[in-house]
Structures are given as structure tokens and as C-alpha cells.
Amino acid sequence: MSGKSKKRRPRSSPARPSVTEPVVQERAPRRAGLFAGSMVSAGESSLPTLGRSLGRGFLVVLTQPALVVVAVVLVAATWLLLVALGFEGAPGRLSDTLAMAPISTYFDLGTGVSLLGLGTSFLLFLAAASIVRALVTAVLAGLIVESIVDGRTSRYGVLIGLRAVPTQLAVQLASISFIFIGQAALQALGPGIGFLGSVAALVGGLFFTGFAPTAAIRQGRGVVESLRRSGRAAMLPGGRHLTLCALYFIVSLPLALLVTPGSEITANPSLASWIVVFAFNVLHLVFMAAFAYRWIVAEPDVPDQPVPRRQPARARPARARGRR
Amino acid sequence: MVSTIAPAPVVAQESGAGAWSQFQGGSDHRGVLADGPQPPYRIRWTFLAPEDEELSGAVIVEDVAISVGERAVYAVDLLSGELAWEVPRTGGPISTPAVATGNRTTVLYLEGPGGDDATPSSASASPTASSPSASPTSLPLPTDDVDDDGSVLVALDLADQTERWRVALGAESRSGVTIDADTAYVGDEDGIVHAIALGDGQIRWTADLAEGSGAEGATGAARCEAFEGGAVDVPIGVAEDRAIVVGRNVDGGAVAVGALSASTGECAWRVFPQLGSSAISAPAAAEGIVVVGSADRFVRGLAAEDGEERWSSLALSLFSPFSAPAFPPGTVYVADLGGGLYRVDASDGARVWSYQFNEVILGSPVVSGDTVLLGLSDGRLVALNAASGHLVWQAGTGPGRLGALALAPGAIVAEKGGRDAGLIAFEHNPEGRLVDVPSPTELDAPTTLSRIGLAAVIVVAALVVPGIFLRRRFGATLPELEGEDDAGTEDDVEDGKTEETEQP
Numbered sequence: 001m002s003g004k005s006k007k008r009r010p011r012s013s014p015a016r017p018s019v020t021e022p023v024v025q026e027r028a029p030r031r032a033g034l035f036a037g038s039m040v041s042a043g044e045s046s047l048p049t050l051g052r053s054l055g056r057g058f059l060v061v062l063t064q065p066a067l068v069v070v071a072v073v074l075v076a077a078t079w080l081l082l083v084a085l086g087f088e089g090a091p092g093r094l095s096d097t098l099a100m101a102p103i104s105t106y107f108d109l110g111t112g113v114s115l116l117g118l119g120t121s122f123l124l125f126l127a128a129a130s131i132v133r134a135l136v137t138a139v140l141a142g143l144i145v146e147s148i149v150d151g152r153t154s155r156y157g158v159l160i161g162l163r164a165v166p167t168q169l170a171v172q173l174a175s176i177s178f179i180f181i182g183q184a185a186l187q188a189l190g191p192g193i194g195f196l197g198s199v200a201a202l203v204g205g206l207f208f209t210g211f212a213p214t215a216a217i218r219q220g221r222g223v224v225e226s227l228r229r230s231g232r233a234a235m236l237p238g239g240r241h242l243t244l245c246a247l248y249f250i251v252s253l254p255l256a257l258l259v260t261p262g263s264e265i266t267a268n269p270s271l272a273s274w275i276v277v278f279a280f281n282v283l284h285l286v287f288m289a290a291f292a293y294r295w296i297v298a299e300p301d302v303p304d305q306p307v308p309r310r311q312p313a314r315a316r317p318a319r320a321r322g323r324r
Numbered sequence: 325m326v327s328t329i330a331p332a333p334v335v336a337q338e339s340g341a342g343a344w345s346q347f348q349g350g351s352d353h354r355g356v357l358a359d360g361p362q363p364p365y366r367i368r369w370t371f372l373a374p375e376d377e378e379l380s381g382a383v384i385v386e387d388v389a390i391s392v393g394e395r396a397v398y399a400v401d402l403l404s405g406e407l408a409w410e411v412p413r414t415g416g417p418i419s420t421p422a423v424a425t426g427n428r429t430t431v432l433y434l435e436g437p438g439g440d441d442a443t444p445s446s447a448s449a450s451p452t453a454s455s456p457s458a459s460p461t462s463l464p465l466p467t468d469d470v471d472d473d474g475s476v477l478v479a480l481d482l483a484d485q486t487e488r489w490r491v492a493l494g495a496e497s498r499s500g501v502t503i504d505a506d507t508a509y510v511g512d513e514d515g516i517v518h519a520i521a522l523g524d525g526q527i528r529w530t531a532d533l534a535e536g537s538g539a540e541g542a543t544g545a546a547r548c549e550a551f552e553g554g555a556v557d558v559p560i561g562v563a564e565d566r567a568i569v570v571g572r573n574v575d576g577g578a579v580a581v582g583a584l585s586a587s588t589g590e591c592a593w594r595v596f597p598q599l600g601s602s603a604i605s606a607p608a609a610a611e612g613i614v615v616v617g618s619a620d621r622f623v624r625g626l627a628a629e630d631g632e633e634r635w636s637s638l639a640l641s642l643f644s645p646f647s648a649p650a651f652p653p654g655t656v657y658v659a660d661l662g663g664g665l666y667r668v669d670a671s672d673g674a675r676v677w678s679y680q681f682n683e684v685i686l687g688s689p690v691v692s693g694d695t696v697l698l699g700l701s702d703g704r705l706v707a708l709n710a711a712s713g714h715l716v717w718q719a720g721t722g723p724g725r726l727g728a729l730a731l732a733p734g735a736i737v738a739e740k741g742g743r744d745a746g747l748i749a750f751e752h753n754p755e756g757r758l759v760d761v762p763s764p765t766e767l768d769a770p771t772t773l774s775r776i777g778l779a780a781v782i783v784v785a786a787l788v789v790p791g792i793f794l795r796r797r798f799g800a801t802l803p804e805l806e807g808e809d810d811a812g813t814e815d816d817v818e819d820g821k822t823e824e825t826e827q828p
Contacts (some may be wrong), residue, residue, distance in 0.1 A: 059798060062791030065784070072780045080772075088640055088664075088680065088765045117621055117638045264682040265640065265663070266764035268772045274779030282787060 046301035047239025047294050050247070057290030060144060061282060066153045067143060071098055071281045074136065076274075082111065083267045089114050091269035095256040095280040098140070100288055101168075102175030102205040103252045104133060109179065126176070134169035138162060141213040144289045148296060160217050167216035167226045171209045174227075178205035199249070206245045207234050214295040215302075233295055233302045241294070248287050256280050344384040344730040346422035348648050348688055351504035352563040353608040355650035355657075357731035360692025363707040363717035364756025368735060369405025371398070372746040378418060380500075381687075381728025382737040382747055385423040386482065389730065389737045391747055392421050392433050397480070400747060402735055411485050414438035416475055419500035420559065420728065422508065424522050429482040432501045432508050432522075434475045434493075477501065477510055477518075479525060489525030493518055497557075504562035504586060511556020517569055519589060529589035533571045533580065536591070547630075548591035551580040558645045562586050563609035566628055570616065572602040572645065579604045581616055583631065593631035597624055605658070606648035606688070611670060615656050617643035623658050623666070625673055635673030640664045640680070646727070650689045650696070655710075657689040657696050665689060665698055667713060677713030679763040681706065687727040692736070699726030699738050705750060715761040721748055 048056070061067050075097045082089075089111070096107045112125040142161020143153045150156075178201045185197030211230035215221070221229070234241050260280065262273035269277070295302075348355040373379045373393055380392040388399040388408050394415055399408040415438030424430045475497035479488040495512035502509045507528060508520045515533035520526065533551040554571030561568035565587060571580040579602055582594030597604070601619030608615045613634060614626040619642040625634040641662025649658040651670070659665045663681040668674060684701035691697070695716070696708045703726050707717040724742015731737075736750040 059794055062787055063795040063798075065788045065791065068784050068787050068791075072783060076776045076780070083767050088678070114640065264764070265680045266682075267767040268764065269775065271775045271779055274775055275782055278779055278783040279787075282783070 045238025046236050046298040047233075047241060048297050050240055050244055053244065053290040053294050054286065056148070056293040057286040057288075060147045060289040060293065061285045063151075064143075064147045064153050067140075067147065067285055068282055070140070070143070071285055072278050074098060075277060075281050079269075082115070085115060087111065087115050088265055088267070090265050091262040091273050091277065092257060092260040094269075094273075094277040095260045096252055096284070097277075098136075098281040098284045099252050100206060100210060100248070100284065100291070101133075101137070101171045102178045102202050102209075103249065104137070105172060105175035105179055106253075108133060109176075130169060130172040130176075134165050134172055135162075138164040138168045138213055138217075140285065141168070141288065141292065142217055144285065144292050145214060145217050145296070148289065148293055163220055164213040164216035164226075167223045168213050170223045170227060171212050174209060175205055178202060203242070203245050203249050206248065207242055210234065210241075210245065210291045211295040214292040218296065218299060228306075229302050230295075232306065233298055236298055236301060239294065239298070244290070244294075251283065251287070343386075343423065343425060344382075344732060345425065346383055346503055347381065347420040347500050347559040347606070347728070348608065348650070348690070349731065351502050351561065352610050352651070353559065353561045353606060353648045353688075354610055354652065355608070355648065355688055355690040356652045357690070357692055357733070359733050360690075360695075360731040361734060361736060361750070361752045362693055363695055364753045364758055365705070365707070365717065365719065365736065365750040366753035366756060367719075367721070368403075368749040368751040370740075370744075370746060370748050371400045371405050371407070372744060373398075378741055378745040379739055379747060380418045381420045381739045382730040383421055383423050384730050384732045384735075384737060385425065385429060389732075389747060389749070390421055390423065390431055391739070392418050394418065397421065397431070397433055402732060402737070402749065405749060409485055411480060414476075417496065417498040419498055422501035422503045423482065424503045424508070428488075430488060430522060431480040431482050432503065433478055433480075434497050434499075434501065434510065435478055436475050437473055437496060475512065477508065477520060477525075479522070491518075491520055491525045491527065499556050500559045502560045502562055502567075504567075507586070509560045509562060509567055509586075511558075511560055511569060513555040513557065515551065515554045515556055515571055517556055517560065517567065517584060517589070519567070519586070531569075531584050531589040531591065533569070533582070533594075548582060548594040549596075551578075551582075551594065551596075552576075554578070554580055558604070558606045559648065561607040561609045561614070561648075564612070564628055566592060566609065566614075568607040568609050568614050568628075570604055570607055570645070572604065574602045577601050579618065581607065581614070581626065581631070583614070583628065592629075595626065595631045595633075597622075601642065603642040603661070604645060605643035606645060608649040608651040608656070610651045611653070613670060615649045615651060615658070615670075617647075617649065617658050617660065619643070621660070623649070623656070623668060623673070625656070625670065635671075637666065637668045637673040637675055639666055640678075644686050646686045646688075648688045650691050652691045652710075657691065657710075659685040659687070659689050659698055661685060663700070665696070665708065667696075667710070677763070678765065679708055679713055679715065680765045682764070684725075686725055687729060687739075690729045690731055692731050697729055697731075697736065699729055701725040703740070703742070705729075705736070705738060709760075712760075713763065715763075716758045717756070718759075 075094055078097050079094055096103055108129040112122050116122045116125055139158050139161040141164055143157035146157030147153050182198030182201035186194040189197055208231045211233045212226050215229045216226040260276045262269050377394045382389040382391045387402045389402055390399045396410045396413050398410045401408050413435045416436040419434050421431055421433035474492055474494045477491045481488055493512050495514040497510050497512040499511040506522050508522055511517050517531045519528040521528055533554045536548050536550045551571050553573040553576050556569055556571055558570040566583040567586045569582050577600050580594050580596050583592040598618045598620045603619040605617040612628045614628050617623045621639045622636040624636045627634055639660040641660040644661045647659055649656050654670050656668045656670050663683045663685055664678055666678045667676040681700055687699040689696050689698045694710045696710050698706050703721040703724055704718050705726055709716050724740055727739040729736055729738050738748045740746050740748050
């Protein structure tokens, strides 16, 4: 790819474990639950602060021209391919081409329905799109991890990214489930609470699976274990990870729809549309890098096993009650 | 379900052949006039509806355009746009009237229920001073007990605007009137289809969608599943002795498309093309096929004989019940709600071309010679070449939708909505200019590729140049990752520190 670093750092892989791996056993696992992030001060957390995570995300992506160019090329190629397939839609939806799952799954579902309607061909399209997206996202994750760790992007990043393809594919499938759960909530609970439920399903999906590709790349574990560790990392206290996921959701859906010009159906988006679309897709890589950075920093503290919930103090039975 | 076969003598009538006599020109809703005016066009006249009123789509017969308003039925001279006559109306939903030509040309329209301030609906129509020969009808009224809660089908003699008969339907009706041969067909909100003799207003038969059969003692009802809670508020199509009925259950989100025998009301078939939505187009029927567009974005061609799906074609949006496909020989033109107009092959549903207007469409396309015409919600009238699918002419008419179009050999009469609601007539403009604009959904490769290239240069430059600066300042790598154990503490990125953190 590009960018030669003067000082090559040891790459993190199962064959060549990260220098931080020994720390894992030295730290006591902590678990405080889904919403405990806001209860614990940032200084006590294994996860970096939001500002630091996003700042590193920007730094990682912007200092690697290859990542920016890849984002631009992928988005343009996607549009041309879709138009060649007969897609007719608003170019505004391109803003989420390289989004993280499950938001990217919305892009795939919407594109498939628009192109083919609901039917067998739609399911085939969804299967093909999930595979392609898993491949592309995993490779991008590999490049980002290499960029974070080694300060460069190269073929090596592509190769380590391929490790995450099965995990990313599982994330894609889980995302489809999250979306259907969200839609079911919308149908069952109505437009008010149901809408919140559908949003919660999406944010929740991102919350639990956001670290999975990086975990798979860094630790080379299987699909299930990578997903589990992603969930455990998300539950680490004090990281305000839920806030980051909600922020990403707002940036990816409402803000992208609001800001991106091109709500009209056309095959020839305007220059302004393309600029905004490209910028948003680079922003997706920034968030992806922020998630990867968070995982890499917190990796030593991610427990190998589920942390049991602390049992609430029970009143001692008969004997305790007998003391008066 | 009630069935009444009229024993009364029937005055010979025929549907308005050669005129735009009803919704989409005829009982089959084909929406075609072979010798209609060709683009470019200019406005011939504008007829404004009374304040706060809107008008229905027009029908054209004997050089007048007839439209239904809230408080009157209006006939407008096709050449001058002057009001030829008007007949008071008791209110109720506005729907397209129909005209039956023959030895006595008759105008049929629906009125009521008009609410508390409605005039007594059992009375004969009382033409205004503009009517040259106003007089109460001398014909006996077949239905004297008009129900105030329901609509009434009124028949007027076109020559003198006298009322020939009126029939109470028992429920509100929005479907408009369809005339085929000597029978008028209307549907109501209770899901009842009424077939009424044109000659004397006798009810020939009624059919209830909520029941599995179309008429008393009907056979073959096993193929007609009952459709509960459905209203027939979409114009009924009639072709080849089939009355094509679309039922909509708005509350339950369901639709049914079915065929009744036009002569007996017996149910021939009924299908349910979609679930979860009541959005569906009005039907068009010809060449043994019934065409409807549904909420799942498919335009379907159903066999008129048994309702079996022959083909389907995907559109980009759902369809309005105010819109019907146009069906010239061998071809179907259909407009979706989102602004797409599609030409599909009537034999297999293959899309020939599409044009995207990016504007809501509530009206139906019509075909005037080799030109397809369509009114848009932003007030534009657009004309496309039927062969190429390219826009050849368009003009705005101001704010407010342009809805249903009616064609005559020398004019197009469009229903105009909004503040200046009324009718607008267009005619050919020999001094006008034609254009040739492809659909925005056709890829303009040079333009798009150049935009992509320029945008890519701008974005990459805008992001990479600061990136180079950042790289120089902070270095290529993130030093704190080596032996990271201070995660979550105050950031050192802003300071540009590159020191290694302590190893545990």
C-alpha cells in the first residue's frame, strides 16, 4: 500500500503475540453492566476516552492516504456497479456504503429491496452482499489495525484482515437479526416506543459486535470467541462505549441523511453529493479506527471468561434471623 | 348480498364511444386517444372552481368538459372555457362523473352524503339560472327513500340538465361512476358494488365483497374468498363482461382485486396481491389482462379469466388509488406515487423504459397518439415520447397538483388542485419547442465520472494534506500502544508526545 515507517513495530498476531498480551493475566477482570460506563470515571477505565478514541481514529485514517483513497474508490465503484445492475435510487444512501454493521446492513437491505423487491432474488442478493461486505470490511479492519500498530498500510494489513472475514460475516448475519428485531419492535409497540426499540436494537448490535473484527484480527480466535470477547470488551466499565455507539448511530443515519444532498433519484449525483458522500465514508473509517484503537488499548483487560455478576448480599436465613 | 334484476324496460344506451366519457376515457380505463393533441402545448383556458372547492377529473362529451365540485356539477365549453351550465349538488366526496351517449346522452355523478347543511337529497336536481332549460324531472324516481347517510347516483339528461332518475346507495361512495353498455357500476364504503340500469335507474344486482359469492345463488364462489371490512373506493373497470373491482381495507391494511360477471354480479375470482398496506392503483383491463400496481411496488398483470398472475414488474414506489395504468394495445404505462413512470410490455411485463420525475404523482398517465402525458403534484404537465421514453415537453401551471387528464381531439383538460383549483385546458402550440431529455436514472457516464474524479481529488486533498501535517507532528505510529496500561487517563495526543509508556 503506502507509507513506510522508519521504525517497524512488532506485529500483533497469534504467531507473534502482542506485547501487551502478558498483561491479561495480571489485571483483575471487571464487570459492571451495560450502563455502568457512565457510573465509572474515565480515569479508571481500560477503554480510552471518547475524545481520545476519535482523535486517534482521525489520526490513523488521515495519516494513511491509502485508506482515504480506498474509501473513495470503493464508494464510486459500488455506485457504478449498482447502476449497471439496474439500481435506481437516491445517491444520498451512498453515505453509508462503508458504515459499520448493523448500519451498513441497512444499506444492503435497502439496496436489495430497491433493486429486486422482496423475493428469492432479494435473498440471494443479500447473501452475496453480506459476503462481499464481510470481505471488504475485514480487509479495511486489517488495514486499520496495521495502521494503528505499525503506522503503515500494506499487503500485510490485507492478509491479517482476511482472518476476520468469518467473524465479520457472522456480524453481518447478526445485524440482519438486529434489524428484524427492531422492525418487530416497531410493529409491536407502535411508532413511539417501537421506534426507540428499533433504534436500541441497532445501537445494541453495534455495542456488542463493534470490536469483533479487531478482536478476530488481533487474537486470531474463532467466530464465537471473537464475538464473545467483543461483547466483554464493550461491557468494560467506564469506557462510555454505549455513548460512542449512539454517537456513531446519530452520525451515520440522521446526520448523514440530513447533510447529504441528493435525495432525488438519479444515476448522476451532483458534485456536492459526491464530496459529502466521500467525506462520510471516510468518517466511517474514522469510527472503525476508533473502535479498533479502543480494542487494542483495552485488549489486556478483556477477560477470557465471562465475569460472573456479583451476587447481591442475601439476608442470612434462619440463623441470621434468629439473632435478635 | 342483495341481487335485483330489473324487470323494467331499458332504454337503449351505449357507453360514450369516441368521447372521454369517464375515468381514464372508458370503462376499461385504457386512457388512450389515438387522435389526441400532440406536443408542444399551450394553455387554452383556465376554469377556476369556487373558492375553497376542488373539482373532479373531467369527462368530455359534445364539446363540453364536465366536472364535479363540492356544491355543483359544472359543464365548461371546451373551446372557450366558459361555464356552459351547472347543476347544484348536495356535497359529499368528489369523484369522476361518467357520460352515456346514445339516443339520450346522460351524465351520471355521485352526490352526498352532504352533512347537516345538505339540501334535501330526495328532491330533483335544481339547475341554476345558467341552465337554459331547467325544469324538474318528470320521470318517476325509482328510489324515493334516499338515505341521508349514503351517497346517491344521479342521472342528468345532458341536453337540458333535467334529472332522469336518482338511486340511493345506502353508503358513502367515492369510486366514481363507470359505464359499460347499458349499465352503470359504482362501489361504496361498505364494500358493495352496485350495477344500475342506465335507462331507468333500476338496480340490476349488487355484490358484497364481504361475502364469498357475488350474487345470490351464484356458483363458483369457492374461488372468491370473502374480504371483510373492504371499501370499494377505487374506480371499477369493466371489460369483456367482467367488472374488475378493487377493495381496500384501510384500517386492516389489506386489498383485494376481483372480477364479477358484469351481467349477473357473480364472483369470478378474487386475489389478494399484498398484505400490510391498502395502497393499490385503480385497475385497467384489456387484451385479457387486468393490470394493477400494489404497495409491494409490483405492477401485476392478472389473467382476466381467472385472476392468475401472468407477470409482474417492479417499480420504485407504491401506487395511488387515484391512479390507473394506461393500456394502449400491447403496452402498459403506469405511474407510481414516488414519481416514476414506466412502460412495460403487456405480454410479459418486461420494462421497456422508465422515467423518474422525483415528484409525487397522484394522477394517471394517458396516451395521446404517440405521446404519454402525465400531471405531477408540482403542477407540471409533462409529455414523453412513447417510443424513447424521453421527455419532449413540460410546463408548469403554478402551485397545486395536476391530477386526472381528459383527452379530446383538440384539447387536454387537466384537473388542477391547490389554491387555484379548477380545470386547465391545453391545446397544441405550433410555435412551441420540443426537447429531448432522458430520465435522470439513465447514466451519463462522462458527466458522472468527471464529477467522481473531481470530488475524489477534492476530498483526498482536503483530508490527506492535513494528514501529512499530522503525520509529521505526531509520527506514523501510536506510541502509547506499546505497553499500553494508561488507557483512559488524560490524553497525551494533543501534546504530541511520543514517549513510550512504561511496561508493566
